[in-house]
Amino acid sequence: MTFTEVPATHSSAPVVVPALQRWSADAGSLALADGFRVLWADSSLEATATQLVAEIAELTGLTGTAASAAGGNASAGDIMLVLDPKLDFGTDYATAAAEGYVLTVGTGVVLASRTLTGVFWATRSLLQMLLASTELPCGTAVDWPNYPVRGFMLDVGRRFSELGYLADMVRYMGWFKLNTFLVHLNDNEIAKDTQRSWDVAQQAFRLESENPRFAGLAAMDGSYSRAEWERLEELAAAHHVNLVPEIDVPAHARSLIKWKPELGLNGGDSDMLDLSRPEATELIKELFTEFVPWFAGPVVHFGADEYAKAHEPEYKQFFNEISAHVRSLGKQPMAWGSLSAMANGAGDLETGYNRDVLMCSWNNDWYSGQAAVADGYKIVNTNDEFLYIVPFADYYHGGPLDGRLLFETWEPHVFGDGKNLYPQHPQLLGAASALWNDLVLKDYDEHVMHGMIEPTFGLLAQKMWRGVVPGMDYDAFMAGAETVSRWPGREFLR
Template sequence: MLAAIAVTTAATAVPLGLTAAHAAWPTAERPGQAADGTNSRPAVIPALQEWTGGRGTHRISAASRVVTGGTGAKDLLPLARRITEEIAEITGVRLAAPRTITGAPRGGEILLRRDPGARHERGQERYEEEGYSLEVTEGTVTVTAPAYSGVYYGTRSLLQILLQDDERSRLPVGTAEDWPNYRLRGFMLDVGRRYFTPGFIRDYLGFMGWFKLNDLQLHLNDNEIHAPEGDWSRAYDAFRLRSEKPEWDGLAAEDGSYSRADWDSFEDTAARHAVQLTPEIDAPAHARSFVRFRPDLGLNGGNSDHLDLENPETTAFVKKVFDEFTPWFRSPEVHYGADEYTGAEELYRGFFNTMAEHLRSLGKHPRAWGSLTHMAGGAGGYDRDVTIHSWNNGWYGPQAAKADGYEIVNTNDSLLYIVPFADYYHGHGLDGRYLYGSWEPHVFPGNQSLQPGDPQLRGAMSAVWNDLVHATYTQQDVHGLVQKTFGILAQKMWSGAAAQMPYADFTTALRRAADGPGMTTIRPTLPEPDDLAFQVKATASSKTAGTSAAHATDGDPLTRWTSDRENGPWLAVDLGEPHEIARVSLDWSGDHGRAYDIEVSDDGRTWRTVVSRDDRDRPGRDELTFPATTVRHVRLKGREGKKIRYGLWSLQVLAAPDLARDKKITASSSETSGLVPENANDGDPTTRWASQYTDDQWLAVDLGGTHRVRRVVLDWEAAAGRDYDIQISADGTVWTTVVERRGRQEAGVDTVDFTEPRDAAHVRMKGLARQTDYGYSLWTFEVHA
């Protein structure tokens, strides 16, 4: 078979039937350079506030060592040991054991250093509490910060720079000064309506630290929104903390709860990752667990999820709950809910004030959901020493809370709530494109936005509410909804628009950053666009301890497959069914191949070579292209002619490229400001474009040049087209119809193949008649060469 392949030149991949002159292999990615020749700002999520580029790079090697110095140098040794392990996880390089030093670092050393006196003119208080300096020279790396959190965040930036580097070993010479714009950068998880395992909670604390988010609020009790047939005894409820004292037997949920040991493990993990773990125990509404435990304290004779605040024992009971569990909490703050109560306002006011004072008596600052506009029409008579989460403008918007003097957290429901798989509140994840382009923590809907950096605005927090208590989704499914925009939210909370890169480039960096090191429970959910091998079955000729063939396709940039030392190592993937493919992307570890083939097969037994590589001389990414072919099985096969070890961070099998992806796209109209044309070609199958409610609507993409087009793929939402044309144009003005669709009665995917390829610079769906009374709505619009 090899005899039929064109002869390859050094470091060149050649598809079958092409000569070496037709196939170009780009050199390995190098740190970017500014116009003056200095290193441009490295990609970090969230983006660095300031960067002064130098020249050259610092290379991590087995001779490198993490050392600690400055104030409390010994206290930083656990972090030094952890980053040593994390560098090994990211790069595959095992560094020397950490140690403390006095004075300046020596060549090859990475110094972690606390300097309580460090200051920054722009960063000011935020720099003192969480900021850091990252200084890279060709010989050494130094992270300096006034506080532990800043040192920790500096190590996250260092690790991300390594992970974004093509060879996972180089840091650009230069100095970063970095700090957050806002004090609170948070995420709330409703564990009351759905149990999440302790491993998931601990992983999320690390996930938050990876992106420099600093407040995880756990909503610890809640219940089904509506009682089945009006009977609250049949409604699901849960309280997730489990006391060992007999007097509390029966309060904790039977389907999952957290012991004191679990909570201590959360607190320990939070401290390591510079995250505040904020508990929320919700009352007097959302309190069915308490009413189940003490029916005499519920409204309507206990047939309610509201507490009866007219009963003097009720507030005493809630105080007792906080007395029992507050000693578990190391956070200086506790959230006590206090929203959506339908009882008497004067009783609610008494509860609001009494509980705020009680939490302060326990040494905690109180936080609560904003409800004062709806409940009372204002804050007259209400305790002002409470941090208010402004979650809904009607219940208590930011302008009203600001006028009343409250400290505010933006947790706006229409922008920041996810209710997994519901048909409301972003059931399939937040709108990443909108958040990236238009949102920051001061932004609220309905003309309620505050000024950037308003001193009463503490920050922002997205939230997951598990309203659908009987749905069958998993905690990993929830992670899939959150992961898409977690880094985007972190970017906007930390340094705002400082990323200074197009949305598509940012999401590429976000996929590369993944979840961060040390994860044990959560798994990546963001495949490369068009990657058909994401989490499919993989097999290999052999593997070494701690690695697996599956690691090459799991989407995690921190796991890898490594073979034994052998002749012709191979790794194969089964795509599950035939797919048209045109590219394979390899991300080599230090054990990279030198000469290898990409083979394909219909049955997994008989293989044919589609492209070869000769004399590769470095690790990193290698994308090989070849004429499109439809196959089910793909294999990497070594042919060095001697025993060699192969190591891959990933193997991706990529469909023929979508020419429309992230190109300029326009439409005749958009139903709302959130259903824009860009949603149809952003590579996200959960975002969509929708038109106004008339027949004569269109969606057109500018391909950025003339291409030989042979197929258009449309994924229709329920508001689908019945009659429409697929048109092409050279200039975007004069259109030619190439395919007519008539009488279509279903939604879903419509693959439109041309009778013959056509040259086009613009492609359009021209609607003629709709299937429904709504407009036209497309999840995706793809164009293929």
């Protein structure tokens, strides 16, 4: 079947965040009641069905069961989960095949997709509809994302976050169909800002290996063991969120220099590795060889930002060696875009910088989206002016992002300063907002951070998934977002 309904508008469609791409209303409604069943037509959907039953119970109080549909027919009021590799969404968006779904409400509910991920996103939409009412409007939703990368980054290097908070962030991201969680695993105090010496500057590396080779590297004030990280990976997989771990080198590396002072620039009085020493690069290769097997997702971030431009030749060699090493370990390398500031661009293909790196375009002067695309990179919009929270800082956003500005002027192709791309540019994979804990001497915790993230989280998801909805203004969107602000499974944030 091919679906060609007109795009959903604010007035016509059920309240779901991000909003449905298409909605075709039918007459009548379906009341979900105690005793409902969630049936799976493929055994790979059993875990999703079981999870959905528990989440409906948590959000509505209704009790039901999960069961296989094999050998039986769906009854009125059943919820059916279906994998259909030939499902046609009536759109040429490549993302539809990977993440799109069809949600149909009639005598029962059918959630269909080509993929497990699409079925899972359909369950999020169904749950949000149930928050409004357990009497569901009849109709058909056809939904898919405009961009394949929809993300958020959390800095745990400068301020440790409990594993329980990371787990709740995974659940929260999945609730809004955000699929990329970047975790910044090492960093340090910005010593020039606090006027403290590097000897006493706060620094941390948040992964704790049992390998004696790395004894003494993990932070004493909080780190994650392999077992803890793997539990987080399992949860992320269940919520169809990709973890993108970041080990930030060769700058922001005070934790490594504190551990190996001889490898620091300026005789160790720095947070930058001395790349003139081959053993510094070899150590970083060992580091990735040690920790990449912990990581289940397809992408690993190696930082590569804000290094000293005077050492650009060594930086280029490091960039190319480490990105190639990450690739040799079976992962797609990612970096913070820095090549305008560092090298006036990536150079030619033979002697310049490796192109097989995903670039986070975080600052238009360091490397704008336009510049990175012109050099041939695929990019993610992580623009600092629009998307960075730095709690209590007097730069970027010291609290929540500017929701009205984001709603009225921003989408993933917008970088500002005349550096915008056109929407759905083939090299633009999507966007990610970020919370950076620069001010290490301030006193706050995960609950305070979340209070800054929460006001615009659904709004950002809306812009990354669908964008502007005809007939919807900012106040109407925020009112709708409030109706779906309760999400299932939270533990740390209770």
